[in-house]
Protein backbone atom coordinates (compact mmCIF):
# COMPACT_ATOMS: atom_id res chain seq x y z
CA UNK A 411 0.00 0.00 0.00
CA UNK A 412 1.45 3.38 -0.88
CA UNK A 413 0.87 6.24 1.47
CA UNK A 414 0.94 9.88 0.48
CA UNK A 415 -0.70 13.21 1.19
CA UNK A 416 -3.48 12.76 3.73
CA UNK A 417 -1.85 9.60 5.10
CA UNK A 418 -3.20 7.65 8.02
CA UNK A 419 -1.49 8.17 11.37
CA UNK A 420 -2.39 4.64 12.47
CA UNK A 421 -0.87 2.22 9.99
CA UNK A 422 -1.30 -1.53 9.96
CA UNK A 423 2.15 -1.83 11.55
CA UNK A 424 1.28 0.61 14.34
CA UNK A 425 -1.91 -1.34 15.13
CA UNK A 426 0.07 -4.59 14.99
CA UNK A 427 2.70 -3.29 17.40
CA UNK A 428 0.09 -2.43 20.05
CA UNK A 429 -1.71 -5.73 19.49
CA UNK A 430 1.45 -7.80 19.81
CA UNK A 431 2.44 -5.87 22.93
CA UNK A 432 -0.90 -6.82 24.52
CA UNK A 433 -0.95 -10.43 23.34
CA UNK A 434 2.53 -11.00 24.70
CA UNK A 435 1.33 -9.85 28.15
CA UNK A 436 -1.99 -11.66 28.42
CA UNK A 437 -3.25 -15.18 27.84
CA UNK A 438 -6.70 -13.80 27.06
CA UNK A 439 -7.86 -14.13 23.45
CA UNK A 440 -11.10 -12.13 23.28
CA UNK A 441 -13.79 -12.80 20.69
CA UNK A 442 -16.05 -9.93 21.80
CA UNK A 443 -15.05 -6.30 22.38
CA UNK A 444 -17.16 -3.77 24.27
CA UNK A 445 -16.64 -0.01 24.10
CA UNK A 446 -18.04 1.70 27.19
CA UNK A 447 -19.59 5.13 26.64
CA UNK A 448 -19.68 8.11 29.01
CA UNK A 449 -20.21 6.92 32.57
CA UNK A 450 -20.68 3.34 31.37
CA UNK A 451 -17.32 1.92 32.49
CA UNK A 452 -19.20 -0.06 35.17
CA UNK A 453 -20.22 -2.45 32.39
CA UNK A 454 -16.80 -4.09 32.83
CA UNK A 455 -17.40 -4.76 36.52
CA UNK A 456 -18.86 -8.25 36.16
CA UNK A 457 -15.90 -9.59 34.18
CA UNK A 458 -14.23 -12.61 35.78
CA UNK A 459 -10.54 -13.47 35.59
CA UNK A 460 -9.73 -9.80 34.95
CA UNK A 461 -6.53 -8.38 33.57
CA UNK A 462 -6.32 -4.64 32.94
CA UNK A 463 -3.90 -2.39 31.02
CA UNK A 464 -3.79 1.39 31.35
CA UNK A 465 -4.07 3.10 27.97
CA UNK A 466 -0.92 5.13 28.55
CA UNK A 467 1.13 1.90 28.77
CA UNK A 468 -0.07 0.43 25.45
CA UNK A 469 2.10 1.39 22.45
CA UNK A 470 0.35 3.82 20.07
CA UNK A 471 -2.86 3.88 22.15
CA UNK A 472 -4.46 7.28 22.79
CA UNK A 473 -5.24 8.33 26.38
CA UNK A 474 -8.62 9.29 27.85
CA UNK A 475 -9.17 12.96 28.66
CA UNK A 476 -12.92 13.06 29.41
CA UNK A 477 -14.50 12.55 32.88
CA UNK A 478 -16.43 9.27 32.93
CA UNK A 479 -13.87 7.56 30.67
CA UNK A 480 -11.43 5.70 32.94
CA UNK A 481 -8.75 4.82 30.40
CA UNK A 482 -8.10 1.13 30.70
CA UNK A 483 -8.51 -1.99 28.64
CA UNK A 484 -9.94 -4.88 30.64
CA UNK A 485 -9.67 -8.50 29.49
CA UNK A 486 -11.66 -11.36 31.02
CA UNK A 487 -14.80 -13.45 30.75
CA UNK A 488 -18.54 -12.79 30.82
CA UNK A 489 -20.01 -16.23 31.41
CA UNK A 490 -17.60 -18.35 29.41
CA UNK A 491 -17.13 -15.78 26.65
CA UNK A 492 -13.69 -14.19 26.31
CA UNK A 493 -14.11 -10.41 26.13
CA UNK A 494 -12.18 -7.17 26.15
CA UNK A 495 -13.75 -3.96 27.47
CA UNK A 496 -12.62 -0.42 26.73
CA UNK A 497 -13.34 1.54 29.91
CA UNK A 498 -13.23 4.86 28.15
CA UNK A 499 -13.30 5.80 24.48
CA UNK A 500 -11.87 8.62 22.37
CA UNK A 501 -13.69 11.48 20.71
CA UNK A 502 -13.00 13.83 17.83
CA UNK A 503 -13.52 16.84 20.12
CA UNK A 504 -10.60 15.73 22.31
CA UNK A 505 -8.37 16.62 19.38
CA UNK A 506 -7.78 13.07 18.15
CA UNK A 507 -7.97 12.25 14.46
CA UNK A 508 -10.69 9.73 13.63
CA UNK A 509 -7.90 7.35 12.67
CA UNK A 510 -6.63 7.50 16.24
CA UNK A 511 -10.16 7.38 17.70
CA UNK A 512 -10.73 4.06 15.91
CA UNK A 513 -7.28 2.53 16.33
CA UNK A 514 -8.49 0.23 19.16
CA UNK A 515 -11.11 -1.30 16.84
CA UNK A 516 -8.42 -2.33 14.38
CA UNK A 517 -6.31 -3.69 17.20
CA UNK A 518 -9.29 -5.78 18.31
CA UNK A 519 -9.61 -7.15 14.79
CA UNK A 520 -5.92 -8.08 14.75
CA UNK A 521 -6.23 -9.89 18.10
CA UNK A 522 -9.06 -12.08 16.79
CA UNK A 523 -12.20 -10.26 17.96
CA UNK A 524 -15.26 -11.13 15.86
CA UNK A 525 -17.99 -8.96 17.36
CA UNK A 526 -18.04 -5.47 18.84
CA UNK A 527 -20.65 -3.96 21.14
CA UNK A 528 -20.51 -0.19 21.08
CA UNK A 529 -22.27 1.76 23.83
CA UNK A 530 -22.81 5.46 24.34
CA UNK A 531 -24.76 8.13 26.14
CA UNK A 532 -26.95 10.22 23.87
CA UNK A 533 -29.65 12.87 23.84
CA UNK A 534 -33.16 11.80 22.86
CA UNK A 535 -34.72 13.56 19.88
CA UNK A 536 -37.59 11.13 19.34
CA UNK A 537 -40.51 12.46 21.35
CA UNK A 538 -41.47 8.95 22.52
CA UNK A 539 -38.11 8.43 24.21
CA UNK A 540 -37.73 8.92 27.95
CA UNK A 541 -34.59 9.64 29.94
CA UNK A 542 -33.14 6.27 30.95
CA UNK A 543 -34.36 4.39 27.86
CA UNK A 544 -31.95 2.16 25.99
CA UNK A 545 -31.94 2.59 22.22
CA UNK A 546 -30.74 -0.38 20.19
CA UNK A 547 -29.08 1.38 17.28
CA UNK A 548 -30.71 0.39 14.00
CA UNK A 549 -28.88 2.79 11.72
CA UNK A 550 -26.91 6.02 11.89
CA UNK A 551 -26.32 9.40 10.26
CA UNK A 552 -22.64 10.19 9.97
CA UNK A 553 -22.81 13.99 9.99
CA UNK A 554 -19.04 14.61 10.39
CA UNK A 555 -18.52 12.05 7.62
CA UNK A 556 -20.56 14.21 5.22
CA UNK A 557 -18.06 16.99 5.87
CA UNK A 558 -15.01 14.80 5.25
CA UNK A 559 -14.30 13.90 8.87
CA UNK A 560 -14.33 10.18 8.18
CA UNK A 561 -12.07 7.47 9.63
CA UNK A 562 -11.64 5.74 6.26
CA UNK A 563 -10.44 8.84 4.39
CA UNK A 564 -6.88 8.47 3.19
CA UNK A 565 -5.14 5.51 1.58
CA UNK A 566 -7.08 2.28 2.01
CA UNK A 567 -5.23 -0.68 3.49
CA UNK A 568 -6.80 -3.81 1.98
CA UNK A 569 -5.52 -5.85 4.91
CA UNK A 570 -8.28 -4.20 6.93
CA UNK A 571 -11.02 -3.96 4.31
CA UNK A 572 -12.19 -2.74 0.93
CA UNK A 573 -12.07 0.84 -0.38
CA UNK A 574 -15.84 1.31 -0.60
CA UNK A 575 -17.52 -0.60 2.23
CA UNK A 576 -21.28 -0.97 2.40
CA UNK A 577 -22.88 0.56 5.50
CA UNK A 578 -26.56 -0.21 4.89
CA UNK A 579 -26.32 -3.20 7.24
CA UNK A 580 -23.72 -1.85 9.69
CA UNK A 581 -25.83 -2.88 12.69
CA UNK A 582 -26.49 -6.59 12.31
CA UNK A 583 -30.20 -7.37 12.15
CA UNK A 584 -29.79 -10.66 14.01
CA UNK A 585 -27.86 -9.05 16.84
CA UNK A 586 -30.45 -6.29 17.15
CA UNK A 587 -33.22 -8.87 17.32
CA UNK A 588 -31.38 -10.83 20.01
CA UNK A 589 -30.89 -7.63 22.08
CA UNK A 590 -34.60 -6.76 21.75
CA UNK A 591 -35.72 -10.32 22.59
CA UNK A 592 -33.51 -10.35 25.66
CA UNK A 593 -34.89 -6.97 26.79
CA UNK A 594 -38.43 -8.32 26.54
CA UNK A 595 -37.52 -11.49 28.44
CA UNK A 596 -35.94 -9.39 31.20
CA UNK A 597 -39.12 -7.32 31.47
CA UNK A 598 -37.51 -4.17 30.05
CA UNK A 599 -39.60 -3.78 26.89
CA UNK A 600 -41.04 -0.46 28.13
CA UNK A 601 -37.52 1.02 28.29
CA UNK A 602 -35.85 -0.47 25.23
CA UNK A 603 -36.39 0.95 21.73
CA UNK A 604 -34.79 0.88 18.32
CA UNK A 605 -33.72 4.00 16.51
CA UNK A 606 -31.33 6.04 14.41
CA UNK A 607 -28.28 7.61 16.09
CA UNK A 608 -26.73 10.77 14.69
CA UNK A 609 -23.18 11.87 15.44
CA UNK A 610 -22.13 15.49 15.83
CA UNK A 611 -18.55 16.43 16.55
CA UNK A 612 -19.32 18.24 19.82
CA UNK A 613 -18.13 19.31 22.29
CA UNK A 614 -21.08 21.69 22.70
CA UNK A 615 -24.57 20.29 23.08
CA UNK A 616 -26.99 21.22 20.30
CA UNK A 617 -28.85 24.47 19.77
CA UNK A 618 -32.63 24.19 19.44
CA UNK A 619 -32.42 24.84 15.69
CA UNK A 620 -29.75 22.16 15.27
CA UNK A 621 -31.77 19.67 17.28
CA UNK A 622 -34.84 20.37 15.16
CA UNK A 623 -32.82 19.85 11.99
CA UNK A 624 -31.43 16.50 13.20
CA UNK A 625 -34.92 15.37 14.16
CA UNK A 626 -36.35 16.32 10.76
CA UNK A 627 -33.48 14.41 9.11
CA UNK A 628 -34.62 11.22 10.83
CA UNK A 629 -32.39 11.06 13.92
CA UNK A 630 -33.90 9.57 17.07
CA UNK A 631 -30.90 10.40 19.24
CA UNK A 632 -27.74 12.48 19.02
CA UNK A 633 -24.28 11.93 20.45
CA UNK A 634 -20.59 12.62 19.86
CA UNK A 635 -19.09 9.20 19.18
CA UNK A 636 -19.75 5.63 18.04
CA UNK A 637 -20.12 6.08 14.27
CA UNK A 638 -16.36 6.20 13.51
CA UNK A 639 -15.86 3.01 15.56
CA UNK A 640 -18.81 1.27 13.89
CA UNK A 641 -17.64 2.32 10.42
CA UNK A 642 -14.15 0.95 11.00
CA UNK A 643 -15.56 -2.22 12.58
CA UNK A 644 -17.81 -2.84 9.58
CA UNK A 645 -14.92 -2.06 7.22
CA UNK A 646 -12.82 -4.82 8.80
CA UNK A 647 -15.65 -7.35 8.95
CA UNK A 648 -16.68 -7.25 12.62
CA UNK A 649 -20.30 -7.85 13.61
CA UNK A 650 -21.71 -4.82 15.40
CA UNK A 651 -24.30 -4.15 18.09
CA UNK A 652 -24.88 -0.55 19.20
CA UNK A 653 -26.59 0.37 22.49
CA UNK A 654 -27.33 3.98 23.31
CA UNK A 655 -28.49 5.13 26.73
CA UNK A 656 -30.78 8.16 26.49
CA UNK A 657 -29.37 10.38 29.23
CA UNK A 658 -31.34 13.54 28.43
CA UNK A 659 -34.08 14.86 26.21
CA UNK A 660 -32.83 17.36 23.67
CA UNK A 661 -35.05 20.48 23.68
CA UNK A 662 -36.87 20.92 20.36
CA UNK A 663 -38.67 24.12 21.23
CA UNK A 664 -37.68 27.44 22.75
CA UNK A 665 -40.13 27.23 25.66
CA UNK A 666 -38.20 24.26 27.08
CA UNK A 667 -35.92 25.58 29.81
CA UNK A 668 -34.04 22.30 30.39
CA UNK A 669 -30.26 22.59 30.10
CA UNK A 670 -28.20 19.47 29.48
CA UNK A 671 -24.75 19.04 31.04
CA UNK A 672 -22.14 16.28 31.27
CA UNK A 673 -22.72 15.69 35.01
CA UNK A 674 -26.36 14.84 34.30
CA UNK A 675 -25.25 12.46 31.54
CA UNK A 676 -22.95 10.66 34.01
CA UNK A 677 -25.67 10.59 36.68
CA UNK A 678 -28.25 8.94 34.41
CA UNK A 679 -25.65 6.41 33.21
CA UNK A 680 -25.08 5.40 36.83
CA UNK A 681 -28.81 5.18 37.51
CA UNK A 682 -29.40 2.77 34.65
CA UNK A 683 -26.33 0.66 35.38
CA UNK A 684 -28.18 -2.47 36.43
CA UNK A 685 -30.56 -2.60 33.50
CA UNK A 686 -27.87 -1.99 30.91
CA UNK A 687 -25.53 -4.50 32.51
CA UNK A 688 -28.23 -7.19 32.56
CA UNK A 689 -29.02 -6.68 28.88
CA UNK A 690 -25.33 -6.66 27.94
CA UNK A 691 -24.31 -9.70 29.99
CA UNK A 692 -27.26 -11.79 28.81
CA UNK A 693 -26.54 -10.73 25.25
CA UNK A 694 -22.90 -11.78 25.52
CA UNK A 695 -23.85 -15.09 27.14
CA UNK A 696 -26.18 -15.85 24.24
CA UNK A 697 -24.26 -14.21 21.41
CA UNK A 698 -23.36 -17.53 19.79
CA UNK A 699 -27.05 -18.04 19.05
CA UNK A 700 -26.66 -15.81 16.01
CA UNK A 701 -24.48 -16.42 13.03
CA UNK A 702 -24.51 -13.35 10.81
CA UNK A 703 -22.82 -13.16 7.46
CA UNK A 704 -21.83 -9.65 6.42
CA UNK A 705 -23.88 -9.31 3.29
CA UNK A 706 -22.35 -6.39 1.39
Ligand SMILES: O=P(O)(O)O[C@@H]1C[C@H](O)[C@@H](CO)O1
Nearest residue numbers: 447448530531634635672675
Ligand atom coordinates in the same frame (compact mmCIF):
# COMPACT_ATOMS: atom_id res chain seq x y z
O1 LIG B 1 -18.65 8.57 24.73
P1 LIG B 1 -20.09 8.96 24.67
O2 LIG B 1 -20.59 9.14 23.28
O3 LIG B 1 -20.96 8.01 25.46
O4 LIG B 1 -20.18 10.37 25.38
C1 LIG B 1 -21.27 11.29 25.31
C2 LIG B 1 -21.01 12.32 24.27
C3 LIG B 1 -20.04 13.25 24.96
O5 LIG B 1 -18.74 12.72 24.93
C4 LIG B 1 -20.52 13.26 26.37
C5 LIG B 1 -21.47 14.39 26.65
O6 LIG B 1 -21.95 14.32 27.96
O7 LIG B 1 -21.25 12.00 26.54
Ligand code: HPA
Nearest residue numbers: 531532533632633634660
Ligand atom coordinates in the same frame (compact mmCIF):
# COMPACT_ATOMS: atom_id res chain seq x y z
O1 HPA C 1 -27.85 15.81 24.08
C1 HPA C 1 -26.76 15.33 23.70
N1 HPA C 1 -26.15 15.78 22.57
C2 HPA C 1 -24.97 15.28 22.15
N2 HPA C 1 -24.31 14.34 22.81
C3 HPA C 1 -24.84 13.86 23.93
N3 HPA C 1 -24.39 12.91 24.76
C4 HPA C 1 -25.28 12.79 25.75
N4 HPA C 1 -26.33 13.65 25.57
C5 HPA C 1 -26.06 14.32 24.42
